[in-house]
Amino acid sequence: MPYEEIKTVILEVNEAVLTESMIQNLIKQMPEPEQLKMLAELKDEYNDLAEPEQFGVVISSVSRLRPRLNAILFKLQFNEQIENIKPEIVSVTAACEEVRKSESFSGLLEFILLVGNFMNAGSRNAGAFGFNISFLCKLRDTKSSDQKLTLLHFVAEQCEQSYPNLLTFPDELIHVEKASRVSAENLQKNLDMMRKQISDVERDIENFPVTTDEKDKFVEKMTISFCFVKDAKEQYDKLRMMHSNMENLFKELGQYFLFDPKKTSMEDFFMDLSNFKNAFLQAVKDNQKRRETEEKMRRAKLAKEKAEKERLEKQQKREQLIDMNAEGDETGVMDSLLEALQSGDAFRRKRESRKRKRKNGCVLTSTLVSELLKEEDVSTVPSLGLKNKEKAAEGRGP
Numbered sequence: 067m068p069y070e071e072i073k074t075v076i077l078e079v080n081e082a083v084l085t086e087s088m089i090q091n092l093i094k095q096m097p098e099p100e101q102l103k104m105l106a107e108l109k110d111e112y113n114d115l116a117e118p119e120q121f122g123v124v125i126s127s128v129s130r131l132r133p134r135l136n137a138i139l140f141k142l143q144f145n146e147q148i149e150n151i152k153p154e155i156v157s158v159t160a161a162c163e164e165v166r167k168s169e170s171f172s173g174l175l176e177f178i179l180l181v182g183n184f185m186n187a188g189s190r191n192a193g194a195f196g197f198n199i200s201f202l203c204k205l206r207d208t209k210s211s212d213q214k215l216t217l218l219h220f221v222a223e224q225c226e227q228s229y230p231n232l233l234t235f236p237d238e239l240i241h242v243e244k245a246s247r248v249s250a251e252n253l254q255k256n257l258d259m260m261r262k263q264i265s266d267v268e269r270d271i272e273n274f275p276v277t278t279d280e281k282d283k284f285v286e287k288m289t290i291s292f293c294f295v296k297d298a299k300e301q302y303d304k305l306r307m308m309h310s311n312m313e314n315l316f317k318e319l320g321q322y323f324l325f326d327p328k329k330t331s332m333e334d335f336f337m338d339l340s341n342f343k344n345a346f347l348q349a350v351k352d353n354q355k356r357r358e359t360e361e362k363m364r365r366a367k368l369a370k371e372k373a374e375k376e377r378l379e380k381q382q383k384r385e386q387l388i389d390m391n392a393e394g395d396e397t398g399v400m401d402s403l404l405e406a407l408q409s410g411d412a413f414r415r416k417r418e419s420r421k422r423k424r425k426n427g428c429v430l431t432s433t434l435v436s437e438l439l440k441e442e443d444v445s446t447v448p449s450l451g452l453k454n455k456e457k458a459a460e461g462r463g464p
Contacts, residue, residue, distance in 0.1 A: 069120065069124040069125070070124060072121075072124075073125060073127070073128060074281055076128060076131075076135070077128065077281045077282045077283065077284070078283045079141075079283055079287045079288075081142065084138060084142070086142050086143060089139040089142065090139065092135055093135050093139065096125075096132060096135070097122055099132070101122070102122060102125070102131070105122035105126050106123060106127065108123060109123050130270065130274065130275070133266070133270045136263075136266070137266070137267045137270055137284075140267060141288070141294055144294075144298055147256070148301055148305070151256050151257065151260075151305055152305060153244075154253055155253070155305065155309050155312050156308070157245045157248060158241075158248050158312050158316070158332055159311065159312045160241040160245075161245035161336055162245075162312070162315035162316055162319050163315065164238055164239050164240065164241060164242065165239060165339065166318070168235055168238040168239060170231060170232050170233075170234045170235035171235040171238060171239065173231070174221075174232045177221070177224070177225070177229060177232065178205070178221060179194065179196065179197060181217075181220075181221060181224075198325065199323050199325060199338060199339070200330075202338060203338055205217045205218040205342075206218050206345055216349070218345060219352060219353055221349075222349040222350045222353055226350070226353065235346075236343050236346065239339065242336050242340050242343060243336075243343075245332065245336040246333065246336040246337040246339070246340040247333075248336075250331055250332045251331075253309070257305065260302055260305075261302060261306075264299055267288065267295055268295055271285055271288055316332055319335075
């Protein structure tokens, strides 16, 4: 963009071209007023200057350049600042009202106080009328002898069993987590900065020199036509009232819960509540998971015991069936026989008996065959010897 065109855009406060990053870079890279004044004296040597010096010569002709750029940047960023500050004030205000009005949270605090007094019975801490709100997060530090459960798990379980209405308190403290991320100090700084920027713009407009340049629309766009300064002051006043109301609510919360708002910041207070809320919900989940695990183990144990009982019963019935002549209850023997017939065990035993008989018969037959073969060998051996003698005699001759 030509340098003269950049100058015109600034004079006209052309927001279609000007952007936050552009104005921020101009302010950051802009030479100091003394240097700009020196560059303005070199306008007759414009063509002999380098590009940075040429830009400085052109831009130096804009009166009150730096205050003008700061005001334009504030105008461009104003709505964004409102959108950053307002939700934080709303979150803290809503959180203060939720904590103060929540009946389930109040009931939970009462129950925790009861548990604490019961545990501290006989000690110097017995019979307490209350406790510091930061103690809520320390419920996780007290553990059972096996280190598996905490006092918070116990409180959550007792609420589930006896006081289910207290379990709804997380749903009544919706804005606590957002409020825990708000820094009261940064919020106050942002409001103070906005007030200062509005005052600076007002002062610059009042002290702005009368210009004869028709392109210079700075005063017009900041005040008359768009009423930016007036609108900015009205919105700031609303934010200031909301902020003041928020601070009063937090002070009342400090009186109700007996803590000093000057020593306990909003951020710390709501951070403790947010951490406790999340820890309580996690404890409820842990208890539910533990109960499910215990139920599974119980069912598995019962199933194992049932299977073992059935195995022993079947084994006992088989033993009764094998020993049909054994003394005992005939009804039990008949039941075992019926079961054996239904399962096929009786037929398997019959087939096995037949196989053994066939095997014994085969062994007997083999034995008889072997004996016969032996007798045949005995009867043939002498004849074989006689024939051999006759052949030997024929070989010798008369």
